[in-house]
Amino acid sequence: MTVILRGLIVHTPKNPFQEAQTLEAFSDGGLAFRAGQIIALGSFSEVLARFPEAQVHDCREGVLLPGLVDTHVHYPQTRVIGAMGYSLLDWLEQRTLPLEARLSDNRLARELAREFVRLLLRNGTTTALVFGSHFQGATANLFGAAEDVGLRMIAGQVCSDRMLLPALHTTPEQSYAEQKMLIQRFHGRGKLRYAVTPRFSLSASEALLEVCQTLLQEHPDLHFTTHINENLEEIRTVAELFPWAQNYLHTYDRFGLVGERSVFAHNVHPSELELLRLAEARAAIAHCPSSNAFIGSGIFPMKRHLGHGVRFGLGSDVGGGTGFSLLKEGLMAYLAQRYAPDGVRLTPAHLLYLATLAGAEVLGLGEVVGSFSPGKAADVIWLKPQPGSTLEVHFRHLETVEDLLGSLFTLHGEAQVHKVWLEGREALLD
Ligand code: GUN
Ligand code: ZN
Numbered sequence: 055m056t057v058i059l060r061g062l063i064v065h066t067p068k069n070p071f072q073e074a075q076t077l078e079a080f081s082d083g084g085l086a087f088r089a090g091q092i093i094a095l096g097s098f099s100e101v102l103a104r105f106p107e108a109q110v111h112d113c114r115e116g117v118l119l120p121g122l123v124d125t126h127v128h129y130p131q132t133r134v135i136g137a138m139g140y141s142l143l144d145w146l147e148q149r150t151l152p153l154e155a156r157l158s159d160n161r162l163a164r165e166l167a168r169e170f171v172r173l174l175l176r177n178g179t180t181t182a183l184v185f186g187s188h189f190q191g192a193t194a195n196l197f198g199a200a201e202d203v204g205l206r207m208i209a210g211q212v213c214s215d216r217m218l219l220p221a222l223h224t225t226p227e228q229s230y231a232e233q234k235m236l237i238q239r240f241h242g243r244g245k246l247r248y249a250v251t252p253r254f255s256l257s258a259s260e261a262l263l264e265v266c267q268t269l270l271q272e273h274p275d276l277h278f279t280t281h282i283n284e285n286l287e288e289i290r291t292v293a294e295l296f297p298w299a300q301n302y303l304h305t306y307d308r309f310g311l312v313g314e315r316s317v318f319a320h321n322v323h324p325s326e327l328e329l330l331r332l333a334e335a336r337a338a339i340a341h342c343p344s345s346n347a348f349i350g351s352g353i354f355p356m357k358r359h360l361g362h363g364v365r366f367g368l369g370s371d372v373g374g375g376t377g378f379s380l381l382k383e384g385l386m387a388y389l390a391q392r393y394a395p396d397g398v399r400l401t402p403a404h405l406l407y408l409a410t411l412a413g414a415e416v417l418g419l420g421e422v423v424g425s426f427s428p429g430k431a432a433d434v435i436w437l438k439p440q441p442g443s444t445l446e447v448h449f450r451h452l453e454t455v456e457d458l459l460g461s462l463f464t465l466h467g468e469a470q471v472h473k474v475w476l477e478g479r480e481a482l483l484d
Pocket of ligand 2: 319374
């Protein structure tokens with residue numbers, strides 16, 4: 055059966071950092087899909103003429119966007135959101151790690167996993183790269199919950215063997231065995247993929263990083279993700295722990311962990327050498343602007359990343375971040391760049407690109423999701439302003455699509471994610 059969604063349709067099929075005029079919009083548009091795949095995009099009358107038998111959904115109130123892509127979010131941390139007044143290392147020690155240790159309880163882990171995937175969808179996120187739990191069972195629960203709701207997810211069991219809570223520590227042997235089982239069970243199953251996930255090199259011995267390397271060698275299509283250059287104290291500690299390393303990135307690079315399938319979260323304080331190496335390796339960054347502000351890490355040097363051609367997408371970084379909304383992350387990226395002496399002047403097209411296609415490209419899914427190009431998965435969100443809200447007033451009086459997107463990102467809290475389609479199937483949001 056062919057379905058057509060009718061409404062205001064907006065997407066960024068190209069990269070606005072490289073080309074002008076990359077926003078494509080249809081004010082009375084039609085998006086047709088069949089068997090989970092987009093088959094046509096255009097004006098509603100044209101698309102209907104091609105598929106006169108299609109079932110039409112009237113979505114004319116609000117706007118249809120591609121599903122949002124979160125390149126960095128932590129499954130165990132939903133309940134940490136809002137813990138004010140900390141910097142990274144004391145935030146981890148006092149607020150975050152004690153909660154993560156509770157995920158050894160499988161019942162709690164299952165509850166948190168269901169809650170987590172539901173909250174992603176309710177915020178319009180249809181694809182995510184997720185930091186799992188330190189526990190194998192909890193991470194298996196996460197994969198199960200994502201599969202149940204149809205979320206496209208790359209995730210892995212987080213590993214650490216020093217400097218955290220002892221309850222979260224593994225050994226290289228144990229980590230290898232547990233991850234191997236998860237890879238066999240979940241990697242490549244439906245829309246699930248596995249990412250090797252050392253928490254950060256601060257909490258990983260060389261032997262554990264070697265295990266990560268071995269897993270990637272044994273399964274070259276795995277993903278890799280971790281943290282880097284987030285906080286100055288963290289960076290100093292890593293330098294002490296790895297006296298041979300030229301810089302933070304080198305602690306991963308030495309073990310073959312910097313490549314096209316690697317996503318490093320934050321990179322707020324990179325050196326030139328690190329940016330050069332990231333570009334050369336085609337590795338990518340998860341830019342987490344609300345977290346960078348909330349835990350006081352600093353302002354992301356976007357201009358330097360662009361200058362070096364280092365790819366980046368947006369990450370909510372819940373619970374260091376302030377919520378699951380990638381629209382909010384777009385606004386936070388915009389605001390932070392306005393504050394920065396050397397900030398990039400972002401436009402609404404940049405924000406939409408960062409929240410959708412850029413994230414897809416960072417995750418190696420640029421041919422699969424992130425825009426409405428025919429052949430891609432029909433991952434679609436329908437946003438509607440709340441009745442009587444500022445956003446609704448704006449939507450009624452806006453003249454250009456740029457203005458509409460600008461208000462949407464600025465007033466995101468007043469936009470309801472009304473419906474979400476995952477591969478053409480409507481998701482349950484409650
Ligand atoms: N570095 C190591 N662990 C974490 C985490 O949970 N959140 C953030 N923001 N940074 C980290
Ligand atoms: Zn993080």
